[in-house]
Amino acid sequence: MSETKVSWMKRFWAVVRYEMLWNIRKKMFIGALIFAFIFATLNIALPAALGVSENPYFTVTFSVGSFVFVLFAIVTGAYCISGEYEKGTIIPLLTKPVSRTMVFLGKLFAIFIVILATYGVIYTYTIIGGLLVYGPQNSLHLVPLALLGDILSTFIWVGVVIVAGTISKNSLLAILTTLGLFVALLFGTSIVGQLSDNPGPLNYIPGSGASGTMNVMTGQNITISTVTINTFAATTTGTDSIGVNLIKATLYPDANVNFYYTDIQNLINPNSTEPPRLLYSESITLIAVRSAVFALLYTEILFVAALFVFKRWEISE
Amino acid sequence: MDYTIETQDLTKQYGNLVAVNKLNIKVQHNTIHGFLGPNGAGKSTTIKILIGLLKATSGSATVLGKKVQLDDADSRLRIGYMPELPRFPKHLKGAELLDIYGRMYGMNPVELKEQISKLIELVGLKGRENDLIGKYSKGMQQRIGIAQALLTNPELVILDEPSMGLDPVGMVEVRELIKAISKDGMTVLVSSHLLFEVEQICSHVTIINRGQALVSDTLENVSHKISGPVSIQVEIVNLNQKVISSLKELPFVKEITQKNATLNINLNTREEVREKISQTITSSGGIIVSMSMKGHGLEDIFLELIKSQGAKK
Ligand SMILES: Nc1ncnc2c1ncn2[C@@H]1O[C@H](COP(=O)(O)OP(=O)(O)OP(=O)(O)O)[C@@H](O)[C@H]1O
Ligand SMILES: [Mg+2]
Numbered sequence: 001m002s003e004t005k006v007s008w009m010k011r012f013w014a015v016v017r018y019e020m021l022w023n024i025r026k027k028m029f030i031g032a033l034i035f036a037f038i039f040a041t042l043n044i045a046l047p048a049a050l051g052v053s054e055n056p057y058f059t060v061t062f063s064v065g066s067f068v069f070v071l072f073a074i075v076t077g078a079y080c081i082s083g084e085y086e087k088g089t090i091i092p093l094l095t096k097p098v099s100r101t102m103v104f105l106g107k108l109f110a111i112f113i114v115i116l117a118t119y120g121v122i123y124t125y126t127i128i129g130g131l132l133v134y135g136p137q138n139s140l141h142l143v144p145l146a147l148l149g150d151i152l153s154t155f156i157w158v159g160v161v162i163v164a165g166t167i168s169k170n171s172l173l174a175i176l177t178t179l180g181l182f183v184a185l186l187f188g189t190s191i192v193g194q195l196s197d198n199p200g201p202l203n204y205i206p207g208s209g210a211s212g213t214m215n216v217m218t219g220q221n222i223t224i225s226t227v228t229i230n231t232f233a234a235t236t237t238g239t240d241s242i243g244v245n246l247i248k249a250t251l252y253p254d255a256n257v258n259f260y261y262t263d264i265q266n267l268i269n270p271n272s273t274e275p276p277r278l279l280y281s282e283s284i285t286l287i288a289v290r291s292a293v294f295a296l297l298y299t300e301i302l303f304v305a306a307l308f309v310f311k312r313w314e315i316s317e
Numbered sequence: 318m319d320y321t322i323e324t325q326d327l328t329k330q331y332g333n334l335v336a337v338n339k340l341n342i343k344v345q346h347n348t349i350h351g352f353l354g355p356n357g358a359g360k361s362t363t364i365k366i367l368i369g370l371l372k373a374t375s376g377s378a379t380v381l382g383k384k385v386q387l388d389d390a391d392s393r394l395r396i397g398y399m400p401e402l403p404r405f406p407k408h409l410k411g412a413e414l415l416d417i418y419g420r421m422y423g424m425n426p427v428e429l430k431e432q433i434s435k436l437i438e439l440v441g442l443k444g445r446e447n448d449l450i451g452k453y454s455k456g457m458q459q460r461i462g463i464a465q466a467l468l469t470n471p472e473l474v475i476l477d478e479p480s481m482g483l484d485p486v487g488m489v490e491v492r493e494l495i496k497a498i499s500k501d502g503m504t505v506l507v508s509s510h511l512l513f514e515v516e517q518i519c520s521h522v523t524i525i526n527r528g529q530a531l532v533s534d535t536l537e538n539v540s541h542k543i544s545g546p547v548s549i550q551v552e553i554v555n556l557n558q559k560v561i562s563s564l565k566e567l568p569f570v571k572e573i574t575q576k577n578a579t580l581n582i583n584l585n586t587r588e589e590v591r592e593k594i595s596q597t598i599t600s601s602g603g604i605i606v607s608m609s610m611k612g613h614g615l616e617d618i619f620l621e622l623i624k625s626q627g628a629k630k
Contacts, residue, residue: 006394006422006423007423010420010423011390011420011421011422011423013420014417014418014420014421015421017417017420018406018417021408021409021413021417022406022408022409025408026408087404087406087407088402088403088404089404089405089406091370091400091403091404092398092400092403092404092405092418092462092465094369094370095368095369095370095393095396095398095400096393096418096421096422097390097391097393097394097421097422097423098390098421099388099389099390100388101388102390311388312387314370314371314372314387315365315370315371316331316362316365316370316371
């Protein structure tokens with residue numbers, strides 16, 4: 001056979017198929033799916049158990065949640081390159097007429113499809129759950145924005161776990177690094193967010209970001225002991241909340257989010273009279289766009305770094 | 318003349334260890350080229366450089382007219398490769414694996430389907446093609462490994478120890494298969510440490526040890542040029558001590574062993590000396606009833622070469 005031109009796309013799709021079949025046949029994936037459904041069910045049931053009986057914004061303020069982002073990133077991404085190295089399957093793969101860039105992008109695309117499909121199913125479930133438990137739901141046409149946001153949030157972690165894997169050639173180490181970073185950021189940002197009177201820098205770090213209150217109170221109030229939270233107004237600025245913030249910004253583009261400094265004493269002591277001090281206000285549109293841009297930026301940097309390392313791998317076993 | 322594979326001073330170092338040391342090999346078109354060497358000789362390392370998995374420390378290699386590089390997908394369109402002890406994704410079925418790999422070569426689905434059933438049959442996996450590879454035995458994985466190397470009827474097939482882990486019947490089948498694909502015009506580079514295997518199927522052979530080619534030529538020339546000294550067996554009536562002692566005085570006789578009426582004479586030459594031996598025996602009073610000569614197989618050459626290289630170091 002002579003050296004015929006074989007299209008890039010044909011080979012790329014073969015890699016996508018290869019990776020998709022792997023992903024959906026992983027036991028880990030099935031486990032993560034079950035976990036995500038339990039989490040979604042709790043989300044539907046818990047406010048109802050706390051006395052909320054109607055909430056037209058339930059679906060559009062739902063997010064699969066930061067832990068689920070990390071979970072699916074690990075399940076789909078942790079083994080996708082370093083795992084092939086560990087198992088030795090990378091040797092037959094990389095000796096086919098597919099370039100490493102093709103393999104890398106094909107795998108990422110497969111992960112994208114798998115996560116899109118998974119979150120799609122979860123959102124369908126929460127729409128049905130929302131309709132059944134909280135009555136008619138508003139703005140359901142905006143759910144795709146939530147889906148998009150959640151995928152962006154997840155892909156930061158996909159980037160983290162793949163970078164860690166390509167550098168270390170060790171999937172377990174990649175998972176631990178990712179979980180470690182997640183937990184560190186989770187605690188780090190919430191402590192800084194609580195104690196600091198300048199939570200602004202949190203806007204630029206992956207994670208929950210700064211917490212504020214939007215000046216639109218269309219949601220439902222949920223009171224847990226002394227603290228009342230409005231399900232719509234409560235806003236976090238970080239890359240974990242891109243979807244919800246994009247929806248809020250679409251619904252109320254001119255709304256502002258106020259950030260307060262709350263002394264820790266106030267939270268502990270219900271009789272405290274000191275009012276929270278307003279630190280600053282920001283437009284919800286700015287918050288949503290900024291977090292989306294930063295998520296894209298992080299993801300891109302991480303993927304470029306991973307590809308750079310992967311292209312230089314020597315496969316000797 | 319153009320070669321299918323040609324290396325120039327190919328060298329690969331792992332830290333201080335020189336796995337491949339200024340290796341020069343040439344593989345001609347449409348030949349079956351055996352790549353022989355003991356464990357750790359550098360066969361797999363060389364092959365991994367040829368297929369683009371490893372980067373040479375120095376020197377270069379040309380495969381199918383193109384300089385080998387680390388990540389050159391297009392040149393692999395024309396090469397089929399079976400890794401040493403290949404491992405394939407456990408979650409895929411045998412036929413699925415071949416289908417996906419085939420699409421990576423850009424094969425069209427109809428042609429691919431036909432080819433897959435042909436290959437499954439050829440490597441003896443019929444009836445098991447829809448089982449998960451995770452459930453395959455070692456030998457079955459080896460067989461699917463051979464099948465995937467032949468998917469596109471490539472111009473060049475590189476097989477790294479294809480018979481490892483196969484049962485005796487499987488080994489014979491693989492040898493037949495390699496001969497058959499060579500008839501179809503493919504060039505085959507097959508590594509092995511089993512000499513009889515190479516002797517049976519290869520037209521050319523390169524023997525490598527400690528990363529260096531000891532010899533690289535046609536099988537015939539290799540046997541001729543460097544095969545070690547031969548031995549002669551003579552059956553003698555009236556065999557006495559005088560016969561033996563006068564034989565021992567001959568300069569080309571290395572060693573004599575006796576078994577009943579038969580002498581086994583090891584020579585240190587390949588020259589024709591039967592006449593002189595026969596004369597010596599007769600003049601000492603012995604009567605020759607039969608005489609035969611044994612040339613040494615590749616096996617002995619191989620051991621000899623490796624030993625002599627070891628002695629030099
Ligand atoms: N990844 C590696 N790191 C360090 N040394 C290596 C590595 N891979 C191989 N080597 C060394 O390189 C040398 C050649 O190994 P190679 O695998 O090429 O041998 P081989 O001829 O294929 O042997 P075998 O018949 O056992 O397969 C050996 O000494 C081996 O220890
Ligand atoms: Mg080897």
